[in-house]
Amino acid sequence: MSAWRAPSSKVRYTSWMIYGLLADLVVLVHGAFVGFVVLGGLLVLGWRRAAWLHVPAVSWGAGIEISGGVCPLTPLENWLRLRAGANAYAGGFVERYVVPALYPATLTRRLQIGLGFFVIALNGAVYWWVLRQHRRRRYPGS
Numbered sequence: 001m002s003a004w005r006a007p008s009s010k011v012r013y014t015s016w017m018i019y020g021l022l023a024d025l026v027v028l029v030h031g032a033f034v035g036f037v038v039l040g041g042l043l044v045l046g047w048r049r050a051a052w053l054h055v056p057a058v059s060w061g062a063g064i065e066i067s068g069g070v071c072p073l074t075p076l077e078n079w080l081r082l083r084a085g086a087n088a089y090a091g092g093f094v095e096r097y098v099v100p101a102l103y104p105a106t107l108t109r110r111l112q113i114g115l116g117f118f119v120i121a122l123n124g125a126v127y128w129w130v131l132r133q134h135r136r137r138r139y140p141g142s
Contacts (some may be wrong), residue, residue: 017086023080030073037061038119041126048130058123065116068109 036043038061065073068075 012020019080019084020086023077023084023086026077026080030071030077033057033073034061038122041123041130044126044130048134051127051130054123058119062116062119065119066113068112 036054037057040050040057043050044054063069
């Protein structure tokens with residue numbers, strides 16, 4: 001019967017690296033989701049069935065922004081970063097990655113609500129246009 005031994009530094013380094021890579025993957029997925037929420041209506045212009053995925057995504061994304069909630073991917077990324085030996089961050093994905101890229105000032109509650117309504121308005125305009133085009137093709141002359 002062998003005695004228990006602590007994992008070697010190589011094993012610990014490998015697990016830290018894996019957690020770090022997983023955290024980075026979560027950031028990529030999160031970023032892709034945010035991009036889909038904001039711009040996914042454009043996908044609907046060419047592929048109307050995408051609306052079945054996009055409408056719930058917009059509802060979730062805008063709802064999180066307007067309510068001030070935190071997307072579950074943010075705590076998951078923080079947990080993975082902590083497991084990788086890095087520091088977690090305060091706030092959400094938008095405050096951490098999107099706002100610094102788009103806005104020089106820190107995210108205020110008013111701006112966060114505005115972002116939520118902007119997503120709704122932008123995608124509402126795209127969906128209005130898609131429905132208008134659909135009706136024109138389906139009912140010509142009306």
